[in-house]
Amino acid sequence: GAGVSQSPRYKVTKRGQDVALRCDPISGHVSLYWYRQALGQGPEFLTYFNYEAQQDKSGLPNDRFSAERPEGSISTLTIQRTEQRDSAMYRCASSPGLAGEGYNEQFFGPGTRLTVL
Amino acid sequence: AQSVTQLGSHVSVSEGALVLLRCNYSSSVPPYLFWYVQYPNQGLQLLLKYTTGATLVKGINGFEAEFKKSETSFHLTKPSAHMSDAAEYFCAVTPPWAGGFKTIFGAGTRLFVKA
Numbered sequence: 038g039a040g041v042s043q044s045p046r047y048k049v050t051k052r053g054q055d056v057a058l059r060c061d062p063i064s065g066h067v068s069l070y071w072y073r074q075a076l077g078q079g080p081e082f083l084t085y086f087n088y089e090a091q092q093d094k095s096g097l098p099n100d101r102f103s104a105e106r107p108e109g110s111i112s113t114l115t116i117q118r119t120e121q122r123d124s125a126m127y128r129c130a131s132s133p134g135l136a137g138e139g140y141n142e143q144f145f146g147p148g149t150r151l152t153v154l
Numbered sequence: 155a156q157s158v159t160q161l162g163s164h165v166s167v168s169e170g171a172l173v174l175l176r177c178n179y180s181s182s183v184p185p186y187l188f189w190y191v192q193y194p195n196q197g198l199q200l201l202l203k204y205t206t207g208a209t210l211v212k213g214i215n216g217f218e219a220e221f222k223k224s225e226t227s228f229h230l231t232k233p234s235a236h237m238s239d240a241a242e243y244f245c246a247v248t249p250p251w252a253g254g255f256k257t258i259f260g261a262g263t264r265l266f267v268k269a
Contacts (some may be wrong), residue, residue, distance in 0.1 A: 040197070041197060043267075067166065070257075072259075077163070077261065077262070078261050078262070079158075079244050079246070079259030079260050079261050079262050080198070080244075080257075080259045081259070082256050082257060082258070089161060093256070096256075108217070110249075128197065130197075130198075138252060139185070139186045139248030139249060139257070140186045140205040140248070142188075142200045142203065143198075143200075143257065144197070144200075145190075145197030145198040145199070146197050147196055147197050
């Protein structure tokens with residue numbers, strides 16, 4: 038079956054441009070998570086959704102970062118006015134259970150490698 | 155605040171040798187514990203997890219891990235390494251209380267397997 042997909046896989050942009058990263062979770066998965074992973078580090082939590090509701094965005098670095106999941110399926114992470122420090126791998130994960138049920142496995146996508154020049 | 159420490163950013167073993175990847179966590183109460191594996195150009199994949207019950211958990215590909223509350227550890231082992239085990243391994247925790255959604259990952263350990 039299809040896993041979590043993310044697009045684009047690679048994105049190179051110039052400083053100051055806006056970027057939109059897409060995540061297509063496994064069909065039927067109710068929770069969706071966004072992470073940022075720097076080179077040599079583990080994934081760092083950014084935000085998550087239960088269905089279409091964004092439950093927590095405390096991990097978003099600043100107000101240039103936003104995320105939405107309007108129909109409870111596909112999600113978009115948007116970074117406005119990108120800066121070089123935003124360069125990282127952005128990973129999406131989905132889970133069949135609600136976030137808050139911390140024992141559930143998360144299924145990860147391959148990530149989007151963002152490079153800001 | 156919770157944290158996860160993985161000792162050794164790189165571990166190298168010979169094919170057929172024991173694999174031991176260390177993970178210690180810091181938490182006021184025992185969290186849920188996970189090991190994920192990441193192969194190049196792929197997403198993280200769950201190897202095994204501990205939630206409740208038996209403290210020795212078995213996962214895919216012959217891996218297992220033991221939760222030791224007294225040592226706040228969840229080390230990953232495999233009796234005999236295979237070349238295909240070469241990958242990056244992440245230990246992760248989530249809090250066990252209601253609303254425990256925020257998964258904290260360790261920095262990862264890259265496993266090299268020598269022929």
